[in-house]
Every structure is written in structure tokens, then in C-alpha cells.
Amino acid sequence: MNKELIINVTASEITIALFEDKQLVELTKEQSRSGYAVGDIYMGKVKKIMPGLNAAFVNVGHEKDGFIHYLDLGPQFTSLQKMVNILTNNKRSINFEGLKLEKPLGKSGKIASHIASGQTILVQVAKEAISTKGPRLTSDISLAGRNVVLIPFSGKISISQKIRSNEERNRLKKIASGVLPNNYGVIIRTAAAGHPAEDVEQDILALVHKWEKAMENLKQQNAPSLVLGEMNRTTTMIRDLLNGSFSNIYIDDQATYEEVRDYIRTIVPEKEKIVKLYKGNVPIFDNFDVSKQIMSLFAKYVSLRKGAYLIIERTEALHVVDVNSGNRAKVDDDQERTAMDVNLAAAAEIARQLRLRDMGGIIVIDFIDLHKSENRNALVEEMRKLMAADRAKHTILPLSKFGLMQITRQRVRPETQVDMREVCPACHGTGTVTPAALLDEQIENQIAYFAQDRGERYIRVRVNPVVAAFLKKGLFSLRLRWMMRYKCFIRVVANSHTGIIETKFFDRRNKELV
Template sequence: MTKVTKTSEATASEIMIVNDDPGVETRIAILENGRLEELYTERINSATGVGNIYKGRVTNVESSIQAAFIEYGGSQSGFLHVTDLHPKHFPGATTSERVGKKIAKHNRPPIQKCLKRGDEILVQVLKEGIGTKGPTLTGYLSIPGRLSVMMPYMDKVGVSRKIEDETERKAMRKVLDSINLPEGFGFILRTAGMGKNKLDIKRDIAYLIRLWKMIEKRIATVGAPCQLYNESDLLVRTIRDVLRPSIGAIVVDSTSAYDRIKTFLKIAAPRASRKVIHYRENAPIFHAFDIERQIEEVHSREVVLPSGGRLVIDQTEALVAIDVNSGKSRSAKNSESNALNTNLEAADEICRQLRLRDLGGIVINDLIDMGNASNRKKVEQKFQDNLERDRARTTVLPLSRFGLLEMTRQRIRPSVLDSHYKSCTHCEGLGLLKSIEEVAADATRQCGWFLQHDKVAKVELTCSPNVGTYLFSNKRNQFAAFEKNTNKRIVVRIIEGIATDRIVFYAYDERGSDIELDTLEKVTPPSIQNLMDLQASHVEPEELLEKTGRKRSRRRGGNKAPLAQATSISGNAN
């Protein structure tokens, strides 16, 4: 949990840098003493749908997973779990719920008793869809303002959980209680509202109420599926949600972005509008502040730690694996101290990389082993402290016996890897290529198999120059044996530019006509009984010598002991 403290602008150590390419992309970086700490990017043609509100239609209810699939207007149906279904859809239930008192899953009726196919329902996008999975939806609507969050169909008020100080919480709740709030709405005061006066908060709430009335008009006049509310774009969203007293300046490189930020802040936070600076230099703004170089590090698999250690970050389908290596880190006098120092550095950097790369889901950190229990506690606490500034929800477990620190981080949007890269067309995302030797061995075996089919008279394979050279140098005799045994031909054709691990086969009949490889008959496994019968009828040379009593002739030097091999040891102890 984050403990919020007031920070004077005079001691501000952070700056916000906005790089806006109108109509193309917006990038926003938060620097702390010149170091990149937060990075937000959004391309116009792939803007996030998180926060958008829709009137959707139920297309399917799956009782086995207690979820419904909602057609809401996106390319994929949304996923709504019963735990995200608002109680107003419960049979015979009230239409509201208290803020912070969400009904537990075991107290909720089955989803099939709440929804049926064709029902209309208000939903909000909670998480972006990833891969073949559609977006996650929720029936708990929330519309954020600068100082507060409004939740329709909820009761009571609350204070952000990120504020731990009880004195501050009581003071903020007292301000909320003094405001005449409309019925049927719940409100949460955000951390940005801490220390604000009653008038500022009333103005923020009044803005949210006006916005909801516009949404209600659209609900009444437009059929499902349709969009009701469009969350602000990255520029306004970041200024609204991320701007804090510790940020001393907002430097913006485009005129349109500068004007929009100034206009928004004059309404939402008039004092903060003085922090906005229009960058007019010729040098690209992210280069001028050394941000581009730091972004390149975010795209790297390895991250170097200050003392010489390094992180290796691998993102998989199931989880994110982060390996901590000491590398050249030998600053401490003993291994335990060295492990502690490296792990503490790793804790700082891992939490930073999770933010910068938008990594979510399960994260497994393989730290350097430490024997001292107090040192392990220090590392665990270091993770907790660093995660306090993370806007995503996180859960951290204690270090395991194997030195693994398991954690989860809320996945809100696709990671940098998913949004900036696509799978390699050569390795299909594996990140590895077969060795030349393995490719050649596979090609040889495949040729031998194709030649066994009666319809095939010639096999032709195309390959890269490296593989072709290896085949001619090392597999020539094997190919010749195939040709001799089958009285068929093998042709190797080298093509420049083909991937090293790519082999293309062609088969021809006796007339030279193409044969579709897929039409070749499938393999039929040989009968084990036939193999055993064949084995019984076959007499080994050694057995023949024993039966005839003939002795092997000895050559000169035959009294030398043979090379010892495990397979030549018999069961006879004598």
C-alpha cells in the first residue's frame, strides 16, 4: 500500500516530457533526475479501449465458467465474469451496492439466473484483449475525474486505498460527507484530491454528473450494441491520472498538445497550468532529454545493473520470468553480501522494468540465493517499497526456498513486446533457429522417407547455401546409398536468400509430374509380431560360429585387449 505524503514543488525532482506526433502517435515520459521511470505510448490507429463504456448485448452465457460473452461493438466479444456483474442484475436484488463492499463470489447467484441471451447490459472495458482472448468487461462502471471517481448505481463514498495515513483519510472523508451528493452514485476521492478544498471537489463532482447525464441520454436513444462513453486519449488521461506535485514541469513539443494540456489544466488544476512549457528547439525532444537511448534499453532482453550484475527478462504465454545474475558484481567482501547488494539493485530495476514494459500477469523473479533470513526480508521489503509508485495493482509473495520471488501485476494493456513487435516469419516467434547439422540431418531423413513411396521417382530439395554445402560434404554417401537402394534420384538445389533452417521438398513421378506431398500415403507402423518372427529367423554370425564349433582366425597382434565398452560387458562374472 502506498503512503502518500505532500511534496513541495520547490523540491520537485520529476519532469514530464510529451512527444506528440498529431494523428500518428503520442509518447509521454516521466523522468526522475534524468532517469526514465514511466513511459506511456499510444498510436492513434491502435488506441486502447480500456475505460470505454458500452451498451452491449448478451450473446452467450456459459454456466461452466460462470461468465457471459457480450457483443459490445468491438471486433471480439467481451468476457464478463459473474464477479464483475453488478448486483442490479441479480434476481430480486437491489439496484445498488456500497463502495468498497463488493459482494463475494460465493454470495452471488449463478450467472445463468441473472442473464440470458439477448439481454442488454451496460459494461465497461476493464482489460484489453490479448491474442485470441477478447477484452475483459465489468458491470461496475467508473468515470474518473481529476480529483474523484464517480460510480453509478453505487452507494456511499470512499477514499483511495493508496492513502494509508488515517488522519488524511478522515479529513478527506469529512470533506466528502459535507457535500450534498446525488443519490444512486458512489464516489471515491483520489490521491490528487488530498488537501483540496470543498469547492474544488464539488466542481470536479459536478463535471462528472454532467457527463453521466449525457451518457444517460444516449442510453435512452441508441440500441445495443453501441458506445456510450469514450475514455480520454493518452494525453488528457495521463495529465489527469499521473500529474502529481513532485512533477515540476511538463515539456510539450507540439502546439496542439500544448494547447490541449493548458485548456484541460485551467479547468481541472489551474495552478498546475503554469508548469506547462512549449518546447521549440530543433532537436527531437526525446533525443534532447536522452529518452530514446533509455527506450532502446526497454526493448532489450538484458538489463545491466549498476554494480555489474544483470537481469534477463523473458515474456512467455503463461508468465514473465526474470533471472538475476551477479555477473561482474563483486563489490562486497563475501558472497552473502554480494548477493544482497545485487538483489537489492535487482528489486529497484525489476519494478522499474515492469512499469516501463507494461508487463502483467504472473511474474517469477529468480534471485541470487541468500542464506540470511534478515537479508531475504530486506529484499522483500525493497520490492514492496518500489511497487508503491506503480499504478497497477500488485501482489508479492515471500521468497521461496528456491530463491524465487513470485508476484502478480495487473495487466491493463498489451506489453511493449506485444504492441511493438510481431513474431519472426523465420522462427515463428521461437527466437531460435536449428543448427545447420540438425537441418541437414532432418533433410536427409525426410528424403529417405519420400523415396520409400512407390509413386515417387525423384525427390528435389531446396536449401540455403550453408546447408547445401554441408549436405554435399557430409551426406553425399548417404544420398548415394538411398539412390542405389531405391533406383531413384535425389536433387539438391541451392537458393540464395532462403532461411538457413528452411527446407522445401518436391516429389516427381516417373513421367516428371509433380506429386503433392500431402497425398502420399500415411505411414503404417510395422507389426511387432512380424519383427519378432524376422528376428527369430535371422542368425547372427557369432551364433553361427558357436554352433559349428569353428574358431575365429587370429591376426598378428590379436592378443591385444580390446577397447572397453559398456555395451560389450556380459553378465558372466568369470
């Protein structure tokens, strides 16, 4: 599979388009660095304890306080808080590797027993602020690298379940245990499979250094403040996705180009040449056909092959996808086969749309009814196979007796949305339209000018069908009265593509009168 990244940089945001075999599959928008990103670590101040929810609200500087549940404190919260108190209150350095860890928290405790209002705690953004909710926080802190995820206050070495080979798992575990300092744990990512030992070791040591430097800086900080920022969305996506299948990364901004190129030179020097600075006169998204795909893919109606289509509706609580056969039902005789063909095509497009729009929460899909159990099972298996490449955690349930498929998909960022609206040609975005009583006066003034001042004896008026009906209404219509008053022939033509207050005038040779 051939992958490409197209990156458009403006003053307010960075838009990243991921292509797989020339097809748009992910679209990510990152605001300027004033926002909050998943993975950012903050010194927060507890604002309010909510005993009924066993949770608390924490001020991290966002306009809405972050939310942290007792279970999000993490098993080593007591040890973390002990370190924070030493650094912030005593203002002295500590030997992290020599720190004695406290007893882990149980899963059934009360949050009020461990934190209080006004207390300073170290938290990490687990979910960005979505809709009316503030950011979701956790104190079970981790630092992500290309090959590993470092977990302070843990001695465990875990390996991605996607690495199947026992030999490779043992090799990676041996590498990590040989370099990992005391009081650190690590999760070895799928990307580490097959990588040389020095790459994994360097990744671990770089993350350890990053963590210890951030903790050292903690002595000079007051809550609420940013302690350690996650990489921007561009380099994060490259870190998580970059592999041998990437052929090109196009960027239209010099500074971002140099930043990405330097990052790739650090992690995969041989891939540096795939980063290219776009200097064309045409906007980068237009040049690479991104804009066209965005406009066709983010609409409420999504077309499938042979006349079938999807309808995607979004609510606060869930997303609903309706699969329609369209014209297919009229041409095929085998109803079951038609339904299966449309459902399989819809499943492929839905899996793509989930990634493209970054839809999260509960997704309910109304597939076309299938009567054979083997077809129903095959559809569910196909959906699971199609979503295997989706990096977001998800669960797919079998079809219900009503033919509905339910999917839950992890949501850590606001859903990607593209504004499909255009400025109204009638009111030009003002929200007001000229009343008919004034409109006919404007049309008459124009006719008077063309007939009396310009000497026109034939005037064709092209207007919206609603306006045309108004001008020709009654035995003595406005059109007839104007013909008698200005001594010229007037023809009113209704055009459905003409705006409600748009009017155009033409002469006998169909030349527009201006």
C-alpha cells in the first residue's frame, strides 16, 4: 500500500491529509499551539471534589476545568504525588531511580481520600475538550516514542499483542530489560518489531531523559501550567504511521518542512528524501486533489457504486449511518445478493468514513436486511477486517435482529468536520432577503431604463420561478401593465437556478443588458 501525507499550513491551523493508494482516508486539523493536545502533561490545581461521581474537576488553564475519575489516578498516584510534593514544596532535586515507591492504589477507593480542593497534582490530557466538556485527565502518566511507551513508576515490560512471534517478543523484552532504569516500565509498540536493538535502546533512553528533565523543571512551575507538551499533530502522525509504505510527504510551509525533515532524519535517516517542500502557485490541496475529495466525502449523503448511497447523521450522543440500495434494487432480481453486495460496499466506505471524520462514541449502522445467517456473519467479519487498520480502539457487535450493527470507537479529539456551506447568493450572507414589494419596484426601474433611455423594444427578464409567478399573476399582471406603460414587449422566463432576488435582462439576440 502506497501512503502519502499532504500538509497544508496556514496562520491559524495545520491540515494533514493521509492518502492510501491515492484515496483520502484521514483528515486531521490542528489549531495553533494555543490549544490542548492529547499527551500534554500539566501541573493542575484541584477545583472541586465530586463524591457522588468519585471524581474531581482540575484547573489546567483551559476555559473549562478538566475531569479526572478515581480510576484515572493510576495505581502509582501516591508515589507520583510524593515526588511532586518534594519538587514543588522543598524545591530540591531527587534521584528518581532511587525513589521508594508507595503502595499501589486499589480499584475501589474514594478520590476524596487522596486529593483535596486546592491541591496541586500532575495530570496528563487523555481526551481533548469535546463539545461542552472540558479535557479528560489522568495521572497514570506515559510518554510515547516511536518504538516504545515509557511509564514512570512502573517496573513492567509489556509488548504489543500485534507482535505474534515469541522469538521477537523475547528479543524485545531482553533489549528493554537491559537498558530500562529502576522505577520505569515500558510498553513496546508494534513499530519496534524487527528494529535493531540500538534503535529501541535509544528510544527508551531519550524518553527517560525527557521525563527527568521535565521533572527537574517542575521546581520552577506553579499550577496551572504546562509541564511537558506532546509533539504537534504532524510529527505525532509521522511517528505513529511512518513505515516503508510511505512514498512522499508534501508540505507547503518552509518552517514545518524543516521541522518534519529534521525529525525524520533523527528517527529514519534513509527516509529524509521523501519530505518535499511544495512551491506551486496552485494551493497544495487543489494540486493534489484533496479539496475535491473533501467536498465529496464530508457531505451528509455519500455515494457508493451503482447508485447506492449512505446517509450519515450526527447527534450529541451517537452517529447513525443508513445504507440505501438506491437504483440497485430496480436492476437486480436476486434481492439477497443485491443486499449483500450493497452492504459490503457500504462496509468498506463506512470503515473509511470513521477514520476520515474521526467519528467516535457509539455508531449505529442500519444495513439492508439480510435473511441468510451466513451472509450476516460474513458482513460482520468483513467489517472487522476492514477496521483492523484503524488505530482508534473499537468494538464491533454482531448484527441485531433488526439488522443494526453497533460500533463503539474511541474518541480522544473532536470529530473532524468540514464546513460544506456557501454564502447565499440571494442575501450574500446577511440573512435578509428583499421583500417582493420592493423587488418588483427594482425590476420596473430597470425595465424603464432599458425601454425609455436605451430604446429597447424587446426585454427578456430571467428570474426565480417564485418571482416569475408573482410577475405573471392575474389577468392584468405586472408584466402586462409594464408592457403597456413602457411600450415594449416583456417576456418573463422562470429559471430554477436563479436566486430568489437575482434578476437578469436580455435583448432579442439573447445579449445580456447591463
